[in-house]
Amino acid sequence: MRIVFFDSGVGGLTVMRDACRKLPSESYLYYADTLNVPYGTHSKEEVYGFVADCIDDILSRYEVRAIIIACNTATSVAVDDLRKRYSFPIIGMEPAVKPALQVVRESGRRVLATATPLTLKEDKFRRLLGKLEEPSRVDTLGLPGLVRFAEDGTFDGPEVREYLREQFAPFDLERYGAIVLGCTHFVFFKDAIRELIPVHMLVMDGNAGTVKQMMRVLELEESSGQVSEPDIVYMSSLGTEEDKRKLESCFRRLP
Structure with missing residues (x-):
């Protein structure tokens, strides 16, 4: 079996x-x-x-x-x-939002939860946020482009990094203590993500x-x-x- x-x-x-x-x-x-x-x-x-x-x-x-x-x-x-x-x-x-919040609690920083748009809008994700002590400290970001890159076998490079820069641009990442990779495809891009976020930010996933x-x-x-x-x-x-x-x-x- x-x-x-x-x-x-x-x-x-x-x-x-x-x-x-x-x-x-x-x-x-x-x-x-x-x-x-x-x-x-x-x-x-x-x-x-x-x-x-x-x-x-x-x-x-x-x-x-x-x-x-x-x-x-x-x-x-x-x-x-x-x-x-x-x-x-x-x-x-399950996206590792709860452990991410626990990690950043003392610092007072926020958590950026990334996933596919469908995951982020589903009831299961909303129920997960509803169980948290401080859901207001969690912001979300859909990154469907990373799925396409992964399926094409492109795990780093100028296109990937430019896409990530554009997606991160609306966020003041200095305010965040952790980024949650809420899609298993995103784990392939840990190194690229680490290069683009502040050194104090942790990269977390649910694997x-x-x-x-x-x-x-x-x-x-x-x-x-x-x-x-x-x-x-x-x-x-x-x-x-x-x-x-x-x-x-x-x-x-x-x-």
Whole structure:
């Protein structure tokens, strides 16, 4: 049985990388819905249909131990209904806004939460903000362009940095203590983002928390054993060999 990581594209590879580091001997399957990426530009109903179809495709070929929806957008619009539909564990992503606020509390600085536009407007994200002690200290920024860059394999360079500069321009970043990467695609751009923000700003994401939750639900403990290569199967909704090679290449380039 395999632990499945699902995303619209390459972003969820960053979450699976963290899982492989802690649990190198487990068997994994990575599935990218490259037919419909990016999710952030689709409706809630469309995204749910995409995800359900992809999970059915996975289940027709493999036995599944759990599915990690390694996509904040898919989690925000579909995870509750997916848990009702399937009996195996389904683990979603959550932007690391709460821990970011905790980190900046003493400094009095603000938190900038970035995500796809669909994630930011969904009820799940608003409910998350509603649970916080100081939601008024959180500002949001949609960065859909980073998804497009990641899917094109452009993780740094003049175009990326100019896009980020334009998006950050309306914000006085000196007032912020942390930036939250609320889309797994954005994790690929940590280095570029760090170069453009004040040195005191922390860059935070939800990957570690997601893997920790996965381990808790599956009752797994971090392994000290070493394997030369993790056991990973790559799949995509397009189903092409080129897609599979692209996913494996992106995974191997992760630090």
